[in-house]
Amino acid sequence: MPSANPAxxxxxxxxxxxxxxxxxxxALLERAREMSAPVLRAAVDRLAPxxxxxxxxxxxxxxxxxxxxxxxxxxxxxxxxxLLSAEAAGAPPQAGVPGAVAVELVHNFSLLxxxxxxxxxxxxxxxxxxxVHGPAQAILVGDALFALANEVLxxxxxVEAGRATRRLTTATRKLIDGQAQDISYEHRERVSVEECxxxxxxxxxxxxxxxxxxxxxxxxxxxxxxxxxxxxxxHLGLAFQAVDDILGIWGDPDATGKQTWSDLRQRKxxxxxxxxxxxxxxxxxxxxxLLAADAKSSDFDSFSEEEFxxxxxxxxxxxxxxxTSQEARRQHTIAIEALDAVEMPGRVREQLIALADFxxxxxx
Amino acid sequence: MPSANPAxxxxxxxxxxxxxxxxxxxALLERAREMSAPVLRAAVDRLAPxxxxxxxxxxxxxxxxxxxxxxxxxxxxxxxxxLLSAEAAGAPPQAGVPGAVAVELVHNFSLLxxxxxxxxxxxxxxxxxxxVHGPAQAILVGDALFALANEVLxxxxxVEAGRATRRLTTATRKLIDGQAQDISYEHRERVSVEECxxxxxxxxxxxxxxxxxxxxxxxxxxxxxxxxxxxxxxHLGLAFQAVDDILGIWGDPDATGKQTWSDLRQRKxxxxxxxxxxxxxxxxxxxxxLLAADAKSSDFDSFSEEEFxxxxxxxxxxxxxxxTSQEARRQHTIAIEALDAVEMPGRVREQLIALADFxxxxxx
Numbered sequence: 260m261p262s263a264n265p266a267x268x269x270x271x272x273x274x275x276x277x278x279x280x281x282x283x284x285x286a287l288l289e290r291a292r293e294m295s296a297p298v299l300r301a302a303v304d305r306l307a308p309x310x311x312x313x314x315x316x317x318x319x320x321x322x323x324x325x326x327x328x329x330x331x332x333x334x335x336x337x338x339x340x341x342l343l344s345a346e347a348a349g350a351p352p353q354a355g356v357p358g359a360v361a362v363e364l365v366h367n368f369s370l371l372x373x374x375x376x377x378x379x380x381x382x383x384x385x386x387x388x389x390x391v392h393g394p395a396q397a398i399l400v401g402d403a404l405f406a407l408a409n410e411v412l413x414x415x416x417x418v419e420a421g422r423a424t425r426r427l428t429t430a431t432r433k434l435i436d437g438q439a440q441d442i443s444y445e446h447r448e449r450v451s452v453e454e455c456x457x458x459x460x461x462x463x464x465x466x467x468x469x470x471x472x473x474x475x476x477x478x479x480x481x482x483x484x485x486x487x488x489x490x491x492x493x494h495l496g497l498a499f500q501a502v503d504d505i506l507g508i509w510g511d512p513d514a515t516g517k518q519t520w521s522d523l524r525q526r527k528x529x530x531x532x533x534x535x536x537x538x539x540x541x542x543x544x545x546x547x548x549l550l551a552a553d554a555k556s557s558d559f560d561s562f563s564e565e566e567f568x569x570x571x572x573x574x575x576x577x578x579x580x581x582x583t584s585q586e587a588r589r590q591h592t593i594a595i596e597a598l599d600a601v602e603m604p605g606r607v608r609e610q611l612i613a614l615a616d617f618x619x620x621x622x623x
Numbered sequence: 624m625p626s627a628n629p630a631x632x633x634x635x636x637x638x639x640x641x642x643x644x645x646x647x648x649x650a651l652l653e654r655a656r657e658m659s660a661p662v663l664r665a666a667v668d669r670l671a672p673x674x675x676x677x678x679x680x681x682x683x684x685x686x687x688x689x690x691x692x693x694x695x696x697x698x699x700x701x702x703x704x705x706l707l708s709a710e711a712a713g714a715p716p717q718a719g720v721p722g723a724v725a726v727e728l729v730h731n732f733s734l735l736x737x738x739x740x741x742x743x744x745x746x747x748x749x750x751x752x753x754x755v756h757g758p759a760q761a762i763l764v765g766d767a768l769f770a771l772a773n774e775v776l777x778x779x780x781x782v783e784a785g786r787a788t789r790r791l792t793t794a795t796r797k798l799i800d801g802q803a804q805d806i807s808y809e810h811r812e813r814v815s816v817e818e819c820x821x822x823x824x825x826x827x828x829x830x831x832x833x834x835x836x837x838x839x840x841x842x843x844x845x846x847x848x849x850x851x852x853x854x855x856x857x858h859l860g861l862a863f864q865a866v867d868d869i870l871g872i873w874g875d876p877d878a879t880g881k882q883t884w885s886d887l888r889q890r891k892x893x894x895x896x897x898x899x900x901x902x903x904x905x906x907x908x909x910x911x912x913l914l915a916a917d918a919k920s921s922d923f924d925s926f927s928e929e930e931f932x933x934x935x936x937x938x939x940x941x942x943x944x945x946x947t948s949q950e951a952r953r954q955h956t957i958a959i960e961a962l963d964a965v966e967m968p969g970r971v972r973e974q975l976i977a978l979a980d981f982x983x984x985x986x987x
Contacts, residue, residue: 307800307803308803309803309807310803372763376758395740398762399740399799399802399806401766402732402736402765402769402799403799403800403803405770406769406795406799409773409788410789410792410796413785413788413789421782421784421785424773425774425777425778425780428777431770432669432767432771432774435770436767438763439670439672439673439674439763440671442759442763443672443673
């Protein structure tokens with residue numbers, strides 16, 4: 260049954276999973292931010308002007324006028340995973356720092372390019388880079404961050420760094436494949452649930468998987484251990500994306516920093532939409548007719564709030580929201596079970612479980 | 624003294640350098656194309672649809688309607704250098720193939736993004752990717768080619784591949800720095816000759832340098848040898864770019880595949896322009912006034928052929944064309960002298976010298 264407050268309806272029933280008791284998530288994220296931020300800043304400082312300034316704006320370190328800002332550079336979930344990844348392999352968290360920074364650089368490269376491709380004007384409550392500095396800078400700085408990611412790893416000069424870079428490259432290719440699928444789905448009338456999950460696995464699962472293996476690889480773990488950790492990260496990514504898809508339609512703009520009905524405005528074939536279309540009942544059929552008409556409509560860009568609200572209500576009535584919420588729980592469970600295949604200190608396992616809970620129960 | 628036929632006035636007097644006698648350049652380029660093309664195609668085939676099709680269009684393998692085409696995928700100078708690079712280190716040319724492919728992938732990643740950033744509508748006598756498939760595909764496929772470049776090297780799984788990827792990453796960062804400088808110079812009234820040379824060294828020198836070292840690194844050469852080979856490639860790149868700058872203004876559109884006065888239309892501060900502005904005589908002063916007025920003009924986009932011809936004539940009268948032609952010769956000489964620092968088979972040295980001659984004496 261739909262919750263009264265849309266922003267709080269994510270994936271009920273997993274506020275506290277077994278084994279995650281007493282983990283201070285805020286401290287875990289803060290540690291990751293503190294350990295990786297100086298290395299990230301030093302990497303970005305290497306960029307030739309004006310790319311250094313544009314990147315600093317993107318990360319929230321300065322505002323559009325170049326004044327220092329205390330911006331929200333994201334939740335640092337990926338860096339936190341990379342440090343725990345090193346610890347899972349018995350290495351100190353420091354061993355994961357270059358991996359944390361490299362993954363953050365690739366993540367932000369993709370944000371810069373995706374925002375431009377998708378025409379998104381807002382991110383983290385601020386104008387996106389292409390809006391402020393123009394499309395050319397968004398392309399260029401994205402490219403530069405991608406190159407920096409490889410540089411940060413490869414200049415370690417170790418065999419492990421080569422292995423880590425290879426995993427990061429594979430993840431980045433999947434990330435790009437996922438964005439290609441996402442764009443092409445916007446122009447298709449029907450997308451299956453399986454296609455949507457594959458796209459989301461590429462777009463979100465692959466890089467989270469890499470975050471959870473890269474620290475271990477840098478810390479000397481073998482490929483079997485790294486692969487098992489990736490399985491946790493991949494399914495965590497799918498859980499994360501399912502929640503994101505719910506927030507992309509019903510999220511509170513004050514919390515998400517995006518427009519209302521954000522994904523509907525962009526004709527995203529996200530999980531709630533494809534699940535609702537696949538359901539086949541009356542609301543599902545009516546939704547399909549509306550979306551098919553929307554695809555041909557020249558008025559789409561001037562649709563009112565009410566028109567999007569109607570579509571959202573049909574998605575909910577066809578069970579798309581509830582299905583996606585259950586899918587988040589299902590992926591969360593698979594992720595946590597994947598940890599059983601890796602020997603690691605009990606405290607690290609608890610922290611990984613707590614992070615999984617945090618990722619699935621969130622409002623932005 | 625200016626030549627009567629602009630397209631043939633490149634860098635006179637070096638049609639045949641010492642030691643390059645009897646090298647069949649066409650065969651050298653054909654060998655590089657034949658050895659690297661299957662590996663390049665196999666790499667591109669890995670891309671998720673529709674990126675594989677978009678990339679195939681970019682490389683000239685299919686036309687805009689998807690029909691097979693026998694397109695001109697470029698002159699294959701970089702692949703030829705990468706194979707010779709392996710041979711310079713005493714390895715078989717095959718050892719250089721992954722390097723040749725990786726460098727081509729990075730080069731084409733930069734073409735896809737630069738054409739979009741610069742608004743270039745034509746490349747190799749065809750519409751550019753963003754014109755045919757839209758900006759999003761140009762961004763996305765560029766990103767994918769960059770990632771593929773690293774993948775092709777890193778999946779070799781050797782220590783040498785890690786070293787090669789690190790050199791390629793450094794070169795790619797410089798390439799991006801150079802494009803950032805190039806764009807920012809378009810908006811500046813004055814750019815010094817030194818700044819222009821630095822920009823061109825980044826934008827063209829770095830990747831040619833990498834092409835000439837990457838085969839050697841994959842073939843087991845030490846860093847000293849690779850660095851010396853890079854010196855040859857870097858200065859060859861500067862010579863190449865000086866010729867390109869001349870063709871960018873005075874090149875024959877039928878040969879270059881670009882518009883007439885291409886670089887002037889884009890307000891490029893290329894070598895002939897900055898050298899002419901630095902000269903300080905009457906034509907130089909007049910040119911400076913015109914370009915300063917152009918920067919503020921709202922009619923610039925509708926300028927006639929004659930208006931560009933006037934600017935080109937002033938650049939020539941201020942010695943910008945002759946200076947650039949001499950600079951091409953000077954860089955060509957430094958490149959060839961750099962080869963003295965490397966022990967290599969005499970035949971390979973002759974071929975590298977012949978390729979340097981070919982690069983500097985060209986019409987497109």
